[in-house]
Amino acid sequence: MKKTLFLALSLLAAAPVVQAQTPAPVPPVTPQYRPAYHFTPSAHWMNDPNGMVYLNGTYHLFFQHYPEGMTWGPMHWGHATSKDLVSWKEEAIALFPDKLGMIFSGSAVVDENNTAGFGKNALVAIFTHHNADEEKKKTNKHQYQSLAYSLDEGKTWKKYEGNPVLPNPGIQDFRDPKVSWNVVAKQWVMTLATKDRITFYGSPNLKSWTKLSEFGEKLGAHGGVWECPDLFPLVLNGKTHWVLLVSINPGGPNGGSATQYFVGQFDGKTFTPTTTTQKWVDWGKDNYAGVTWNNTGARKLFLGWMSNWEYANEVPTSPWRSAMTTPRDLALRQVGPEIYLTSEPAKEVSKLAQPSQTLKNVAVKSELDLSDKIKPSSPQFQLKLTTKQLQEFALVLSNAKGEELAIGYNKIANQYYIDRSKAGATGFSNKFAGRHPGPRLATGPAAALTLLFDAASVEVFADDGLTTMTEIFFVSQPLTTLKIRAKNGVTFDALTYASLAGTVK
Numbered sequence: 001m002k003k004t005l006f007l008a009l010s011l012l013a014a015a016p017v018v019q020a021q022t023p024a025p026v027p028p029v030t031p032q033y034r035p036a037y038h039f040t041p042s043a044h045w046m047n048d049p050n051g052m053v054y055l056n057g058t059y060h061l062f063f064q065h066y067p068e069g070m071t072w073g074p075m076h077w078g079h080a081t082s083k084d085l086v087s088w089k090e091e092a093i094a095l096f097p098d099k100l101g102m103i104f105s106g107s108a109v110v111d112e113n114n115t116a117g118f119g120k121n122a123l124v125a126i127f128t129h130h131n132a133d134e135e136k137k138k139t140n141k142h143q144y145q146s147l148a149y150s151l152d153e154g155k156t157w158k159k160y161e162g163n164p165v166l167p168n169p170g171i172q173d174f175r176d177p178k179v180s181w182n183v184v185a186k187q188w189v190m191t192l193a194t195k196d197r198i199t200f201y202g203s204p205n206l207k208s209w210t211k212l213s214e215f216g217e218k219l220g221a222h223g224g225v226w227e228c229p230d231l232f233p234l235v236l237n238g239k240t241h242w243v244l245l246v247s248i249n250p251g252g253p254n255g256g257s258a259t260q261y262f263v264g265q266f267d268g269k270t271f272t273p274t275t276t277t278q279k280w281v282d283w284g285k286d287n288y289a290g291v292t293w294n295n296t297g298a299r300k301l302f303l304g305w306m307s308n309w310e311y312a313n314e315v316p317t318s319p320w321r322s323a324m325t326t327p328r329d330l331a332l333r334q335v336g337p338e339i340y341l342t343s344e345p346a347k348e349v350s351k352l353a354q355p356s357q358t359l360k361n362v363a364v365k366s367e368l369d370l371s372d373k374i375k376p377s378s379p380q381f382q383l384k385l386t387t388k389q390l391q392e393f394a395l396v397l398s399n400a401k402g403e404e405l406a407i408g409y410n411k412i413a414n415q416y417y418i419d420r421s422k423a424g425a426t427g428f429s430n431k432f433a434g435r436h437p438g439p440r441l442a443t444g445p446a447a448a449l450t451l452l453f454d455a456a457s458v459e460v461f462a463d464d465g466l467t468t469m470t471e472i473f474f475v476s477q478p479l480t481t482l483k484i485r486a487k488n489g490v491t492f493d494a495l496t497y498a499s500l501a502g503t504v505k
Contacts, residue, residue, distance in 0.1 A: 027070075027318040033456040033474060036380045036502025037352055038306065039080055039088040040323040045070055047312065048176075048228060048289035049303050049324060050077055051094075051108035051125050054296045059085055060154050061303065061324070062094055062125070064105060070321050071313040075102040077127070079154065085301070085327045085348040094125075094157050095148055100164065101131035104143070105176040105228055109206075110295050111149075115188070116206040118149040118160075124206055125149070125157065126190070128175035129164060141168040143175045145192070147206060166209045171195055178230045178291060179206070185268030191231040191244070196222055198229050198246060200269065213270040216246065221260050221278060223251020228259075228289040231266065232300055236332040236339065241274070242266040243330075243341055245281065247289045249309050253280055254436040256310035257288040263332070263339045277338055283438025284418060284469035285310075286457070287325055300330040302343060306457060306472060311429035316474055317456070325470055326452060326459060333466060335441055342465035345452060353382055356498035364393065364486040370495075371481045376453075379478050380500040383451040390440075390447035391490035394419075397479035405473055406435075407451060407460055408485075414440045416449075416462050416469060424475035441466040452500070453479075 034040065044067050051062035058081050065078030077095035080088045095103045106127030114120045125148045135142035146163035150156060168174045173195040182189040182202075190201040190209060200212040216226070228247040233240050244262045252258025259281040264273035281290060282304065290304025304325040307315065312322060327346040332339055359373060376397075383395070394408035406419040419435035420426070426433035440447075442463035450461040460469040484490075 027316075029318050030316060032477075033317045034320075035323045035454045035457065037086050037349070037500060038323040038326060038454055038457065041065065041078060041080075041320050042090055043319040044068065044321070045072060046078060046320070046322050047072065047305050047307070048105045049291060049305060050105050050127070052291060052293040052303060053108040053110060053123065054293050055110055055121075055123065055153055057083060058153070059083070059293060060108065060123075061088070062108065063324075065093065067093060070318065075104055075130070077103050077125070081154070084351070085346050086352060091154070094154070095127065095159075098159065100144075100146065101129040101134075101142070104128035104130045105289070106145070107178045107180075107291070107294065109179055109181070109188070111206070115204060116147070116149070119151050123150040123154050126177045126179045126206065128177065130175070140170045140172045143173065144168045145177050145190070145209075160207075162207065165207050166190075166201065173225050173227070176228045180232070180294060182268050189231070189268070191229045193225075193227040193229050193246070196226055198226065198244065198271070200271070202269070215244070215271045216262075219273065219276055220246065220262065221248050221251045224249045224257075228291060230291040231271070232292055233266075234300060234330065234332045234341075235298070236334065241332060241339060242271065243332075244271055244273075245291065249288070252285070252308075253283055253438070254285050254434075255431060256285065256308040258282065259288060259290055259304065261341050263341065275338060279340065280438075281341060281343065282468045282470050283416075283436070284460070284471045285436055286472045287468075287470040290325070292330065301346060302328045302330050304470070306470060308431075310431035314428040315472070316425050316428055323457070328465075328468075331465070333464075335443060335466070340441055340466055343468050344461050344465040345450065345459070349452070352380075352500040353498040354501060356496050358494055358496040360494055362484070362492040362495050364484045364490050364492075366487065366489070367483060367485045369481075369483050371483070374482050374495075374497045376478065376480055376482070376497070377499055378502075379453060379455040380502050381453050382496075382498045382500055383453075384449070384494070384496040385451075386448045386493045387446065387491060388493060389445050389491070391486060391488060393484060393486040393490045395451075396483045396485060398481045398483070399475060399477050399479050401476050403475045403477075403479070405458065405475070405479060407458065409440070409447075410437065413437065416440060416460065416467050418458065418460065418469050418471045420471055420473045423473035436469070436471065438467050438469045454500075
């Protein structure tokens with residue numbers, strides 16, 4: 001969520017929050033950039049995923065949405081549903097701004113035991129109200145937490161008449177509640193972003209909240225405001241660890257917005273990190289504000305917003321702006337003394353793969369043109385590469401216009417990278433073009449990479465998800481030429497190509 005778009009907020013301050021801004025003219029449409037298996041709204045602005053919850057076979061995705069324009073504006077909760085995480089149906093808008101403010105980020109839970117009194121198995125949304133009128137008074141009390149509930153599995157929503165349920169004690173940035181039931185504490189626990197730290201609150205009924213503890217004032221990255229947190233358990237070698245996600249803007253490893261994480265223990269009240277090593281969910285430029293679905297049991301499914309606040313309002317798509325990442329399965333892995341969070345494409349994504357083509361023992365001495373053997377038939381495809389001995393290389397995809405996207409490994413720096421310097425349109429922002437690295441965290445000589453391409457994005461999962469990178473790009477025509485460059489040579493045991501069936505109608 002862009003809470004630092006001061007220009008947009010100053011425009012809002014001139015009118016009540018429930019009044020819409022005059023929408024800017026819609027640019028010429030760009031169907032060539034429309035993702036085929038990543039969720040994107042049919043039109044207008046989208047940012048953070050919100051209220052993600054699974055209920056009765058349906059995955060619910062709510063999202064920050066401005067339905068009147070293509071740049072950030074008065075926030076609503078848009079709504080989409082899916083049975084399989086790859087085919088999405090856009091639903092009616094769930095939550096609209098009201099007298100208490102805009103509808104900023106938050107979460108949703110299934111209240112199985114009717115703790116809130118709205119009804120057994122009610123869907124309850126916990127979100128931040130942002131009051132622009134109160135913000136003008138500079139009281140630092142313009143953000144507070146509120147409830148809405150649905151008794152028909154998310155089709156219609158009613159806001160709780162007792163809102164807000166958690167008033168602001170005077171913290172300028174007081175937002176983005178992620179709520180879940182904690183078995184140890186036997187109550188709901190809210191993980192809340194509070195300026196430069198996380199504050200935990202507890203409640204028996206979702207309506208009355210008590211402060212439990214704070215975390216992170218002097219830990220982690222602090223290049224920008226903390227927001228969009230998440231807290232969940234994962235098991236590694238029979239032991240339960242807790243993972244705390246914290247998005248930060250700016251301050252990401254390659255500039256702008258990104259999501260850091262901490263691994264530790266949570267006793268129902270206090271989070272204690274295992275180490276203080278800086279860790280990032282994704283090293284690419286375009287994975288932000290990601291959180292996990294509630295009510296999925298031990299499986300932790302993650303989804304992020306596939307953009308960056310450095311240029312999110314300017315990317316050349318129309319009549320919509322931005323998409324979500326592919327859903328990802330999260331797990332933990334230990335490398336040396338450190339425990340890392342891994343992310344790989346959700347298993348449901350594999351059903352999109354068409355019959356594959358595999359090249360064995362691909363030896364590259366300097367440059368190898370594979371275009372006569374592998375020619376992407378559409379912008380949606382998957383590449384998998386494996387090698388027993390990782391060496392420096394660059395996988396270069398290009399087109400007849402001379403535009404190219406490079407994904408590779410720098411052996412001296414021990415870094416993977418994505419280079420979109422020449423990958424089509426970049427002039428809309430001086431923060432967009434560039435070569436962006438991410439460290440190789442695996443230590444063995446063997447390596448495996450999975451690359452997912454859509455019309456305007458690539459997601460890289462290296463070493464079974466230890467290093468993940470996500471970036472968008474805007475080429476003028478599909479990338480149909482595939483070359484591998486390796487100045488010192490490299491051999492891939494297998495290179496597998498498969499087109500991915502699109503799901504966008």
